[in-house]
């Protein structure tokens with residue numbers, strides 16, 4: 001049994017803590033966030049696990065890593081004490097008449113990056129069978145069947161509960177701007193009453209909060225709106241082609257939807273701007289008129305932690321490791337990359353799948 005300190009309790013910190021506890025290790029968490037995780041990017045995320053549609057706009061490797069996560073998510077969620085809303089009905093991609101050029105570009109990229117088994121083109125009749133309310137507005141769609149989404153906030157809550165019952169101590173702290181051996185030691189003494197020498201490794205999971213220590217880490221602002229739309233009954237995640245950024249609409253239980261997201265190179269964490277709010281809401285209304293009577297539950301903004309290649313990285317530090325750079329792909333990549341992180345900590349390097357992205 002080893003003992004680890006995890007700094008940061010967003011998506012990566014709490015999932016890694018849970019996997020390490022499952023592997024019978026002791027874990028301490030130090031985080032400036034609350035137990036709900038409201039200070040993390042993963043809290044406002046749409047939580048799509050979308051390997052194919054994300055690969056189209058980035059890199060084929062996104063699909064490879066994402067496919068591994070797609071296998072792992074149902075297995076991991078089955079280990080939790082309650083069912084989490086995890087839907088693997090797939091993603092539908094649509095475009096309005098004025099955005100057909102975007103759709104054509106997207107289709108060409110799909111042909112180039114993916115295999116023909118990864119998607120189907122649906123005409124209006126097929127679309128009406130698949131997602132009837134979407135066929136009221138669109139004549140054509142692309143269906144990516146191997147994609148999923150989950151209720152991230154339920155996952156966050158459940159992980160916090162489960163960690164409270166495992167070998168885990170969770171301590172709220174002030175922001176730790178720079179993780180040096182000295183700062184870790186003095187924070188441990190202050191918050192836990194003992195020095196950091198007891199840890200086999202300290203793992204930095206601060207996301208955007210690690211920018212002072214990671215020269216090439218940048219923030220990419222994303223804005224989302226959550227709505228309650230009793231008249232709309234989508235089963236699929238829906239992506240709407242848009243000339244400025246890819247828009248999506250992701251269902252949650254009880255006719256709630258997450259609509260997002262802007263992609264703005266900025267570390268601005270201030271509330272959603274009027275421009276983004278108007279763009280997002282008019283896109284929503286254009287997908288189905290039932291959204292006109294929807295109620296706005298929340299408008300939120302946060303920043304995605306990103307590295308130059310927009311891929312995640314595990315790297316060594318003086319006191320252990322850091323794991324960061326999940327960008328738009330925290331949910332898409334976390335099971336795959338966290339499995340690698342656990343294998344590295346266990347010294348089981350033969351099990352590491354994506355070592356080309358690590359600096360260990």
Ligand SMILES: Cc1cc2nc3c(=O)[nH]c(=O)nc-3n(C[C@H](O)[C@H](O)[C@H](O)COP(=O)(O)OP(=O)(O)OC[C@H]3O[C@@H](n4cnc5c(N)ncnc54)[C@H](O)[C@@H]3O)c2cc1C
Nearest residue numbers: 008010012032041042047048176207209222329330331332
């Ligand atoms: C609008 C939006 C939509 C998204 N949609 C998706 C999606 O559909 N699918 C997908 O795969 N990904 C999505 N993402 C990306 C995903 O949310 C991130 O990749 C993921 O949350 C990164 O996880 P993380 O743990 O590294 O960072 P975070 O989730 O931000 O967690 C960092 C944690 O560290 C804590 N912390 C920060 N600084 C300090 C400090 N100095 N001291 C102590 N603690 C600190 C924070 O409070 C937080 O709890 C989205 C992101 C955004 C913003």
